[in-house]
Amino acid sequence: MRLATVVGTRPQFVKAALVSEALRSRPDVDETLIHTGQHYDDALAGIMFSDLELGAPDVELGIGSGPHGAQTGRMLEVVESALLRLQPHQVLVYGDTNSALAGALAAAKLALPVAHVEAGVRSGRRFQPEEINRIVVDHVAELLLAPSAAAAANLDREGRGGGVAVVGDVMLDAVRRFGPVSEARSTILTDLGLSAGGYVLATVHRAENTDDPQVLAGIVAGLQHVATEIGVVWPVHPRTTGLLAEEHPPGLLLVPAVGYLDMLALERGAAVVATDSGGVQREAFYQQVPSVTLRHETEWTEIVDLGWTVLVPPTGPSAVAAGILDALGRRPGAAGTPYGDGTAAREIVAHLTGSTA
Ligand code: UD1
16 A cells, blocks of 8 residues: 655654554555655754654655745645655645645545544634644545544534544654653753753744734743743744744743754653643643643643643733743642553554554
8 A cells, every 4th residue: 555644844743753653564555755844944854853763754845934825835736746646545644734734635636535643633713724724634534533532523523423533642652652762862951951840841833822922922921920930941933933022031041942852851851831832732741741731722621621731821921920830839630541542653554554453
C-alpha cells in the first residue's frame, strides 16, 4: 500500500514521527512524507526532524508563510501535483493546520481516501482558523481517527459517525517515547540557569492572543506580574516575536523557540505551564505538571475536568497573573487516561492497513 503523509508544522512532525516509526515495521506499506514547508525555521522544523529521529521528508514543497488563503491555495496546487506523481492509495493528515487542510482537500479532489489523525476535536469557535480546518478535514476524510470518546461523539453529532475509530492521542506516545531521551540529553535547564520546580513556563502563539495588541500586551503584563514572585521563561514562537511591543520585556526570560527534547524538559521542570497551545497543554498533563490554559475554551476538556488545567481567558494583566499564581498552589488528583494508553501510533497503523482485530 502506498501512503502519502502530508505535514507542515511543528506539532505535525511530532505526531508523524511516531506513526512513521510504526509504519516502518510494516513491509507492506510504503510511506512518502510530504512537507509543505509551512514551518521552515530551524527551531520549528529542522531541530524537530533531528530531535524526533524523523528522516528528512521525501518531498519538500517549500511553501513558507503568507495570508491563510494564499498559503493554503499555494499548498493545494503543489500537494495535488505531488499526489498525481506519487499515486498513493491513501493520504494521511494530522490535526488542524493549513497544511492538513490543503493535504485533505487536494486528496479529496483526486478522489483519494483521506485519513485524519485528531479527528473530531472541536473548540466550538468557528472564527478560529484551526476550527474551520478541522471541520472541513473531518468532512472530506473517510477514516476518522479520534483521540478520545468525546471527539468521536462530536463527529457523531455532525453526522460523521461512520469510519470513526478512537485510537488515543499520539502525542502521549511521543512523550512516552522521547521523555527519557529528553531526560538523558537536554541541558536546557542548566543552560538557562533554571531549577526544577522553580519557574513558570509560558508559551503564546495563537492568532487570537497574538494579533490583537491589547490582548498580547495584557498577557505580557500579567506574566511580568507573575515574575515578581517566580521566574517566567518563555520560548517565543517566531509568529509572536514579530508582534511583541518590546523584544525583551523586563522581568521575563524570553528565549527563541526550542526543539522538542528541550521543550519536554522545560515542561517537566516547570512549577506551572501557562500556554495557549493544545499540544503543550497535553504534554504538561502527560508529564504531570499542572497548567493554565490562556484561552476562553479548550478542545481538550478532559484535562480541565481532571483538574490538571484551568481556563484563564487572557482578558487583562490581572486575570492572567491571578490565574497563574493561583495554579502554583494547586495539587490536582490522579492524572486519569482520557486519551488512551500511549499506543495510538500502533492503532493508527492498524486502521490505515485494515489490519485491526
Ligand atoms: C500554525 C497553525 C497552528 C499551530 C501552529 C504550531 C494554522 C492555521 N496554524 O500556526 O494551528 O498550532 O502552527 O506552531 O495552520 N513563521 C516563521 N518561521 C516559520 C513559520 C512561521 O517565522 O518557520 C512566522 C511567520 O511570520 C508567519 C507566522 O509565523 O507568518 C505564522 O506562521 P503560520 O505557519 O502561518 O502559522 P502558525 O502561527 O505557526
